[in-house]
Amino acid sequence: MQEKVFKPTDAELEILSIVWENGPSTVKFVNEKLNESRLVGYTTTLKTMQIMYEKELLGRNRSGRSHTYKALRKESETQGMILDKILDTVFSGSASKLVMQALTSGKTSPKEIEEIKNFIEKMKGDDDGNI
Amino acid sequence: MQEKVFKPTDAELEILSIVWENGPSTVKFVNEKLNESRLVGYTTTLKTMQIMYEKELLGRNRSGRSHTYKALRKESETQGMILDKILDTVFSGSASKLVMQALTSGKTSPKEIEEIKNFIEKMKGDDDGNI
DNA sequence: CACCACATACGAAACCTTTCGTAATTAGAT
DNA sequence: ATCTAATTACGAAAGGTTTCGTATGTGGTG
Incomplete structure (x- = not known):
């Protein structure tokens, strides 16, 4: 019985996908990847990743002048949580x-x-x- | 290639579930059903259903002094759309x-x-x- | 050490969702 | 016709998400 259901937003999910696929990444890298499919400003990506850090969706550490972010939950764990929610709310279990x-x-x-x-x-x- | 992805919000999904299960329903009925699981004010439910009507998630017609709302999309169609989105965004297809x-x-x-x-x-x- | 490029931090605007209080409307009862 | 209770309509607040402009900080180079 989790008190607070963990639920990344759409923008967060986009970023998580990139980090899961490519491993620990800088904002620059993530932003470039995002821009392969849609236009997003650099500071937008930065801000979102900072929020994800606060929410503990991502961990980070400095390397030189920038941060490297990594996913704090496994892809499969997150997929499971999302699917469980859909299962309940959309397919009546x-x-x-x-x-x-x-x-x-x-x-x-x-x-x-x-x-x-x-x-x-x-x-x-x-x-x-x-x- | 759908231009605008159809995506009910959480509150809308709750209401859709009730209407799918019970058939065309009044606001009063839906609100009572909702209140079996959580507290929601009547006008909250009303407003949400009005918005759903504008978005063409629900159709409606007067019967007496009230409206009867019905789902405009089949449950399976909506389930399919939601699952397709999850498939793409969460499971890389x-x-x-x-x-x-x-x-x-x-x-x-x-x-x-x-x-x-x-x-x-x-x-x-x-x-x-x-x- | 002063500069430049790059990266982060901050704050706010724009938008969406959810909520509900209040006003207007309507149908039926007296 | 008037009153009452039910219902709808409206508007706005509160909270969350997404976006980005601007300010600040930092590390390497000349």
């Missing part, structure tokens, strides 16, 4: 509905479907052992 | 990662896992026909 909706969107390749199937087979095996 | 994360959270019952497995089997069959 039904994971099967969520999964089926995800698979129905048509954005899943046959290869991915195969991966998922294998994953489920493995999972069922684990469960059987525990029942 | 990898549906398999998303699905596995959903299944790993531990909130999926064995019965649901069975349902999902059957669904995938069926899906694979459909695909094979198309390849």
Whole structure:
């Protein structure tokens, strides 16, 4: 039962993605990455990352005259939290509905479907052992 | 390529859930339902539903002195849009990662896992026909 | 050490969401 | 017709997010 649900905003999520993918990064680097997909001013990115530091979404330390920021939570942990919230608020807690909706969107390749199937087979095996 | 991504806010999603589950509803009804889980003033609910009407999330028509509101989009359509966004922004487009994360959270019952497995089997069959 | 380039810090504007108080409207009862 | 209770409409405050301009600080170079 977490008291305060951890919930990055959209802008924060964009930055987290970059840091997760590229590892500890400077504001300059993150801002350049952001600008590959949309226009954002440098100080905008800086400010957002400073806020994320205050919120403890990012850690940082000086290196020379600048800061290097790193994600304080693992990508999978954050993904899990976000998905749990969606599960509750959008799918009334039904994971099967969520999964089926995800698979129905048509954005899943046959290869991915195969991966998922294998994953489920493995999972069922684990469960059987525990029942 | 949708120009303007449709994205209900949290409060709007709460209301949509109620209307999806119960069908066309008055403000009074929705507000009572909301108050089963948290305290919300009547005019707060009213205002939110009026905004949703302007945004074309809800349709409405007078019945007597009050309005009856109905959802203008199907639940599944909205769920799909929300999930697509999460897929892109949180899972870099990898549906398999998303699905596995959903299944790993531990909130999926064995019965649901069975349902999902059957669904995938069926899906694979459909695909094979198309390849 | 003075300068320049770069980086951070600060503050505020613009915008959105959520909330609710108050005013106006309406339908039905007396 | 008038009053009352229910309902809608309106406006604005409070809080959060995103944006960026300007000020301040810092480290290396001449």
